[in-house]
Amino acid sequence: MILFRTPFLVAFLIVLHLTSCKKLDSYSERMNQFKMDELHHRPLFHFTPEKNWMNDPNGMFFYKGVYHLYFQHNPDANVWGPMHWGHATSKDLKHWEEHEIALFPDELGTIFSGSAVVDHKNTSKLGTLENPPIVAIYTNHNSQKAKKGNAIDFQNQSIAYSTDEGYSWTKYERNPVLKNPGIIDFRDPKVFWHEGSQKWIMSLAAGQEIQYFESQNLLSWSYLSSFGQGIGNHDGVWECPDLFPLPVNGTQARKWVQLVSINPGGPNGGSATQYFIGDFDGTQFIVDSEFQKAMEKKHSYWIDFGKDNYAGVTFSNWSNKANGVLYLGWMSNWEYANKVPTTKWRSAMTLPRELELIQNHDGFRLHSKAPSDWDKYTVKTLEKETFSQQKETRLIEKGAIDLSTAQIKLNLVDLEEKKYTFILENSRGEKLSFGLNEKAHQFFIDRSQAGETSFSETFSRKPSIAPRTKKATSLQIQFILDKMSLEVFFDQGETVMTEIFFTHAPFETLSLKTDANTVKIENLLIRELGKK
Numbered sequence: 287m288i289l290f291r292t293p294f295l296v297a298f299l300i301v302l303h304l305t306s307c308k309k310l311d312s313y314s315e316r317m318n319q320f321k322m323d324e325l326h327h328r329p330l331f332h333f334t335p336e337k338n339w340m341n342d343p344n345g346m347f348f349y350k351g352v353y354h355l356y357f358q359h360n361p362d363a364n365v366w367g368p369m370h371w372g373h374a375t376s377k378d379l380k381h382w383e384e385h386e387i388a389l390f391p392d393e394l395g396t397i398f399s400g401s402a403v404v405d406h407k408n409t410s411k412l413g414t415l416e417n418p419p420i421v422a423i424y425t426n427h428n429s430q431k432a433k434k435g436n437a438i439d440f441q442n443q444s445i446a447y448s449t450d451e452g453y454s455w456t457k458y459e460r461n462p463v464l465k466n467p468g469i470i471d472f473r474d475p476k477v478f479w480h481e482g483s484q485k486w487i488m489s490l491a492a493g494q495e496i497q498y499f500e501s502q503n504l505l506s507w508s509y510l511s512s513f514g515q516g517i518g519n520h521d522g523v524w525e526c527p528d529l530f531p532l533p534v535n536g537t538q539a540r541k542w543v544q545l546v547s548i549n550p551g552g553p554n555g556g557s558a559t560q561y562f563i564g565d566f567d568g569t570q571f572i573v574d575s576e577f578q579k580a581m582e583k584k585h586s587y588w589i590d591f592g593k594d595n596y597a598g599v600t601f602s603n604w605s606n607k608a609n610g611v612l613y614l615g616w617m618s619n620w621e622y623a624n625k626v627p628t629t630k631w632r633s634a635m636t637l638p639r640e641l642e643l644i645q646n647h648d649g650f651r652l653h654s655k656a657p658s659d660w661d662k663y664t665v666k667t668l669e670k671e672t673f674s675q676q677k678e679t680r681l682i683e684k685g686a687i688d689l690s691t692a693q694i695k696l697n698l699v700d701l702e703e704k705k706y707t708f709i710l711e712n713s714r715g716e717k718l719s720f721g722l723n724e725k726a727h728q729f730f731i732d733r734s735q736a737g738e739t740s741f742s743e744t745f746s747r748k749p750s751i752a753p754r755t756k757k758a759t760s761l762q763i764q765f766i767l768d769k770m771s772l773e774v775f776f777d778q779g780e781t782v783m784t785e786i787f788f789t790h791a792p793f794e795t796l797s798l799k800t801d802a803n804t805v806k807i808e809n810l811l812i813r814e815l816g817k818k
């Protein structure tokens with residue numbers, strides 16, 4: 287009997303051994319992936335959730351020296367799912383501390399994107415004048431209703447308030463405060479106090495347009511007007527609007543900026559954020575006529591031409607000397623966000639950027655200013671004043687600097703109508719290249735050889751490009767690397783490109799390649815960055 291059973295026993299033991307080896311294999315694979323995520327991919331200065339999925343930034347406000355960032359979060363998996371609002375704070379926009387989840391789904395639905403304001407005058411009466419409430423306005427998405435197929439009113443706007451500066455929240459008992467009138471996509475309320483007419487204004491994505499609403503107390507809202515039909519890009523759903531005023535070239539004159547995220551339809555595929563310049567009188571947003579003419583001539587107005595900056599909006603209750611605004615986006619793209627090769631966490635935010643409005647011979651342009659306050663985080667600096675080189679120049683030699691987190695600035699002068707390519711390279715032969723094709727008046731990023739790309743067909747099918755709008759024979763360029771991200775600010779932020787990548791080792795060298803006769807570089811500054 288025993289003999290008869292032996293082959294079965296042996297086979298059983300072999301199968302058991304193999305499955306446990308497989309388990310061990312996949313366990314060790316997972317551990318390796320975790321290590322890779324933490325070592326090579328988790329950025330130092332960009333916010334990432336400790337665990338699981340994140341998309342849009344939500345409810346950002348600045349209060350009593352603290353920046354609050356809430357975010358679309360699925361705390362139970364590393365893919366999009368039932369949305370909560372995660373929460374993180376920072377005092378310097380470099381270090382972020384994650385807190386308890388701020389808003390959980392409820393009987394009205396999951397918690398989609400929205401904004402938060404400090405109600406200084408206590409118009410909502412949800413706090414006191416001495417301790418003004420923070421009021422969050424968000425979309426309740428009723429997924430059960432949505433799944434039924436014939437329902438269209440499953441997205442409604444609700445509010446929650448905090449009387450402890452944003453750390454804990456109470457949902458308003460008479461939610462929703464703005465009911466869906468029968469529009470499938472009716473979401474992402476962004477609210478601000480309009481000084482001119484002394485009331486709250488909400489801009490809301492409604493199908494393929496933006497609708498504006500007004501309120502005296504944040505609790506009851508009435509419709510004002512709509513914007514968007516026949517204007518701008520309509521190749522996808524309009525999402526995450528933001529409306530704010532900006533001074534023109536630092537003067538007293540000002541214009542209003544309307545941001546609209548769109549997915550798909552971005553200039554390089556998938557998700558991206560377009561902007562419109564115009565005027566807002568407390569009731570209507572009217573696009574500037576010159577701006578509209580330029581748009582009709584197919585000028586592109588995107589806040590970022592890279593593939594990875596989406597759903598960005600501005601902080602409430604923040605101001606600087608220039609009366610600018612502070613903006614931050616989600617550093618991914620719906621084309622592949624759910625598939626990027628990190629496991630423990632998925633997605634990072636962009637670095638915060640101050641936005642400025644410039645008017646030149648070519649009309650209005652929104653400039654994004656890269657964060658410049660890196661002194662405290664600089665581990666090592668390399669500088670070089672002016673030098674000329676031919677064909678291929680090594681700007682950073684192997685071993686000179688750790689390029690995994692770094693800020694690099696330089697000017698290229700006496701440009702010819704040729705191509706200028708910066709190449710970052712590591713010991714594995716992985717390469718990330720980007721630069722200027724002055725002949726075609728285009729900037730570009732090519733991440734097709736920068737490590738893992740196979741998770742998505744569209745991640746690196748072709749290089750991303752952006753038109754160079756500035757006409758000049760010199761180029762100021764600044765870029766920031768942070769493990770998995772490259773943010774390039776061309777022409778003082780007139781054109782920005784943000785892209786993520788997944789290499790298996792840090793970049794070690796930086797070269798500049800050109801087919802111009804000579805290349806002249808001025809004011810090269812390289813800072814290796816680290817946390818102290």
Ligand code: FRU
Nearest residue numbers: 342358369398399525526597
């Ligand atoms: C934009 C978006 C929003 C929505 C949220 C859901 O990325 O689709 O319109 O509120 O994400 O997570």
